[in-house]
Amino acid sequence: MKRFLLFFAVQCCMLVALAQQNVGFRATDLVSPQVNADHTVTFRLMAPKAESVKVVGDWAGESTIAMTKSPDGVWEATTMPLVSEMYTYRFNIDGVMTLDPVNPFTRRDVGNWFSIFYVKGGVADYYQVRDVPHGNVTTTWYHSDAAGADRRLTIYTPAAYNTSKKRRFPVFYLLHGSGGDETAWLDLGHTARILDNLIAEGKAEPMIVVIPNGNLTKDAAPGETSEGLDFRPCMSNQMPGYKDGRYETNFDEIIRFTEQNYRCLADKKHRAVAGLSMGGFHTFFIALNHPDTFDYIGLFSAGMDFSKLDMNLPAYTDIDGKLQRLQRSGYKYFWQACGDEDFLWEANQQVYAQMQRNGLDVDFYKSSRGHLWSNWRQYLVLFSQKLFK
Amino acid sequence: MKRFLLFFAVQCCMLVALAQQNVGFRATDLVSPQVNADHTVTFRLMAPKAESVKVVGDWAGESTIAMTKSPDGVWEATTMPLVSEMYTYRFNIDGVMTLDPVNPFTRRDVGNWFSIFYVKGGVADYYQVRDVPHGNVTTTWYHSDAAGADRRLTIYTPAAYNTSKKRRFPVFYLLHGSGGDETAWLDLGHTARILDNLIAEGKAEPMIVVIPNGNLTKDAAPGETSEGLDFRPCMSNQMPGYKDGRYETNFDEIIRFTEQNYRCLADKKHRAVAGLSMGGFHTFFIALNHPDTFDYIGLFSAGMDFSKLDMNLPAYTDIDGKLQRLQRSGYKYFWQACGDEDFLWEANQQVYAQMQRNGLDVDFYKSSRGHLWSNWRQYLVLFSQKLFK
Numbered sequence: 001m002k003r004f005l006l007f008f009a010v011q012c013c014m015l016v017a018l019a020q021q022n023v024g025f026r027a028t029d030l031v032s033p034q035v036n037a038d039h040t041v042t043f044r045l046m047a048p049k050a051e052s053v054k055v056v057g058d059w060a061g062e063s064t065i066a067m068t069k070s071p072d073g074v075w076e077a078t079t080m081p082l083v084s085e086m087y088t089y090r091f092n093i094d095g096v097m098t099l100d101p102v103n104p105f106t107r108r109d110v111g112n113w114f115s116i117f118y119v120k121g122g123v124a125d126y127y128q129v130r131d132v133p134h135g136n137v138t139t140t141w142y143h144s145d146a147a148g149a150d151r152r153l154t155i156y157t158p159a160a161y162n163t164s165k166k167r168r169f170p171v172f173y174l175l176h177g178s179g180g181d182e183t184a185w186l187d188l189g190h191t192a193r194i195l196d197n198l199i200a201e202g203k204a205e206p207m208i209v210v211i212p213n214g215n216l217t218k219d220a221a222p223g224e225t226s227e228g229l230d231f232r233p234c235m236s237n238q239m240p241g242y243k244d245g246r247y248e249t250n251f252d253e254i255i256r257f258t259e260q261n262y263r264c265l266a267d268k269k270h271r272a273v274a275g276l277s278m279g280g281f282h283t284f285f286i287a288l289n290h291p292d293t294f295d296y297i298g299l300f301s302a303g304m305d306f307s308k309l310d311m312n313l314p315a316y317t318d319i320d321g322k323l324q325r326l327q328r329s330g331y332k333y334f335w336q337a338c339g340d341e342d343f344l345w346e347a348n349q350q351v352y353a354q355m356q357r358n359g360l361d362v363d364f365y366k367s368s369r370g371h372l373w374s375n376w377r378q379y380l381v382l383f384s385q386k387l388f389k
Numbered sequence: 390m391k392r393f394l395l396f397f398a399v400q401c402c403m404l405v406a407l408a409q410q411n412v413g414f415r416a417t418d419l420v421s422p423q424v425n426a427d428h429t430v431t432f433r434l435m436a437p438k439a440e441s442v443k444v445v446g447d448w449a450g451e452s453t454i455a456m457t458k459s460p461d462g463v464w465e466a467t468t469m470p471l472v473s474e475m476y477t478y479r480f481n482i483d484g485v486m487t488l489d490p491v492n493p494f495t496r497r498d499v500g501n502w503f504s505i506f507y508v509k510g511g512v513a514d515y516y517q518v519r520d521v522p523h524g525n526v527t528t529t530w531y532h533s534d535a536a537g538a539d540r541r542l543t544i545y546t547p548a549a550y551n552t553s554k555k556r557r558f559p560v561f562y563l564l565h566g567s568g569g570d571e572t573a574w575l576d577l578g579h580t581a582r583i584l585d586n587l588i589a590e591g592k593a594e595p596m597i598v599v600i601p602n603g604n605l606t607k608d609a610a611p612g613e614t615s616e617g618l619d620f621r622p623c624m625s626n627q628m629p630g631y632k633d634g635r636y637e638t639n640f641d642e643i644i645r646f647t648e649q650n651y652r653c654l655a656d657k658k659h660r661a662v663a664g665l666s667m668g669g670f671h672t673f674f675i676a677l678n679h680p681d682t683f684d685y686i687g688l689f690s691a692g693m694d695f696s697k698l699d700m701n702l703p704a705y706t707d708i709d710g711k712l713q714r715l716q717r718s719g720y721k722y723f724w725q726a727c728g729d730e731d732f733l734w735e736a737n738q739q740v741y742a743q744m745q746r747n748g749l750d751v752d753f754y755k756s757s758r759g760h761l762w763s764n765w766r767q768y769l770v771l772f773s774q775k776l777f778k
Binding site for chain 1: 435482483485502505506551613621650
């Protein structure tokens with residue numbers, strides 16, 4: 001019966017109980033989640049005393065399915081067939097949000113932890129670890145004069161970086177959204193796996209990917225700074241210095257650090273920048289304030305709402321003039337992607353029109369759905385294939 | 390009232406609800422955990438419909454405290470004063486084990502996720518990110534002929550590795566226990582923070598730390614291999630090839646990879662090896678089968694139970710002869726640490742006696758408590774200060 005794991009798994013857990021005091025690894029015979037052949041997914045939870053259990057997932061924005069209880073106290077629910085993607089979910093047990101206790105695979109998004117699963121047979125196949133040459137992922141720290149601090153960033157170097165010790169590589173700067181940090185594009189974005197797989201298939205050029213932290217007054221991700229656990233995750237608009245423009249105008253700090261410490265092709269032709277949501281906003285103003293720097297620019301569901309922006313700040317003054325300057329200095333490819341259900345759709349349309357008015361050639365990509373990681377992963381798969389060719 | 394966060398935190402979460410569809414970041418005014426001035430810790434959970442809630446933590450092996458419910462549906466419990474350490478805990482809500490939903494900070498141990506907190510003012514101060522120069526942490530892959538596969542490992546390089554581009558460094562090979570992998574010594578062990586802090590204080594030499602995966606038939610941690618989510622965490626004795634000795638006899642593969650790809654001082658004088666539990670067992674037989682390789686050897690609560698060991702395997706034959714060979718070839722420092730409540734205490738005593746009989750000079754360190762990460766982190770703080778001096 002597919003619902004039950006092989007006996008050794010139970011054995012395994014029992015042995016653990018003897019072997020260690022603090023692992024807390026429990027015996028279980030439940031299978032959850034179970035991705036079925038028809039791409040429906042079945043969730044199960046042992047909670048005999050619960051009155052109400054729902055599964056809450058991200059397969060359609062936020063989807064909630066009531067689970068039904070069997071006489072043996074196991075709650076169960078099955079989704080509709082799902083398209084290939086990585087999905088996150090939690091259980092709502094009588095109002096308490098929890099991980100799936102029998103699923104060891106999780107991701108953090110801002111301040112919450114979610115259980116995850118993959119529906120394969122499509123784009124999610126790029127999110128898998130395959131038997132292909134793997135690049136390195138390094139967390140390192142650069143000194144920011146703008147922040148007056150050492151700040152953490154994550155760098156992906158392709159497999160060829162290890163095998164060709166003299167070769168230099170192009171660099172793709174990839175920026176997270178509000179509430180994100182230098183871990184988001186790796187953990188939720190699957191950047192290293194996507195690049196490993198696209199490069200192995202010959203669909204993307206071997207490139208370095210730099211993933212900085214876009215919250216200039218925070219040195220690193222929550223829990224990874226000298227504030228310890230006192231700095232709790234929140235959206236970036238709750239952090240000091242939000243949209244003061246200093247991250248965008250000082251972005252050359254990060255480029256300099258990268259080109260001084262890694263074997264980079266250090267010219268405009270071999271630099272790309274893109275970002276999701278707030279990171280798309282950052283990308284736009286980084287490009288406008290560094291017009292001779294990037295040949296490839298990508299906006300992913302960009303946070304293009306300028307309504308509360310202080311247009312007197314150096315980063316944000318004279319947008320039209322800067323757009324014209326960017327158009328004159330030239331670039332190879334400018335991509336703007338947004339979902340037709342995204343709450344930022346209108347704002348992206350307006351900025352697209354403004355870029356048109358200023359003579360910029362922008363390739364606008366309309367996807368389905370909204371402001372979701374599924375779109376941002378898919379945009380990365382598409383955009384990274386356009387780079388450095 | 391300390392129980393309530395500042396208003397902006399609630400604001401923050403509300404803004405999030407507007408800003409993104411799938412973050413699921415909820416408003417809350419609960420503070421949990423709350424580390425009090427007297428080093429007691431108070432936990433709180435909003436669960437109005439629950440009949441019974443307990444907090445289960447690792448501050449004394451496995452400790453369970455029943456929580457009491459207030460009229461507003463908030464369950465609360467407070468520990469005894471705790472010594473400085475990092476602690477893990479979960480809530481048992483009517484039999485369902487969950488994370489603390491308002492604590493974003495977690496760690497995985499084998500197949501379970503735990504909420505965490507620190508009690509500072511002692512050894513846990515070494516587990517904090519401080520404003521000191523930080524090393525890099527890199528996940529990379531080496532080719533193992535023994536496994537016939539590319540396998541993942543984690544490498545810490547000290548801050549000086551970035552600033553002195555020609556300098557070479559000694560290497561410390563640090564091995565995980567059963568159920569662990571190449572992430573355990575970083576996430577649970579806090580290796581990078583401990584080394585950053587000890588090096589900044591001048592108490593440890595700048596060194597490279599290599600953290601391999603000791604399960605030779607698995608390429609990487611659960612979820613990081615081409616098995617995807619089908620390879621679920623379990624204890625190593627449930628994996629094929631457990632204690633077949635090939636990891637220990639082929640460990641020179643990992644040394645060769647490290648010395649070919651990093652700026653290492655590539656001699657016995659500048660190599661150390663240590664491991665916890667199963668990793669201590671590995672360390673013992675790696676040292677015995679590579680007698681001219683390491684000047685520093687450390688056993689942390691080592692899994693020295695030879696009862697089920699196949700003594701005919703090349704790695705495990707002629708232990709006395711190999712010990713005498715190790716004694717003749719010499720080493721600088723051999724450290725064996727075990728807690729007096731550890732279920733492996735007797736086994737460690739027996740191996741200590743066997744090493745004595747064969748003329749080895751071993752410094753035995755008896756700590757309090759049992760087979761716990763708190764001991765292993767503290768052993769790392771102590772042992773790393775003995776290296777390369």
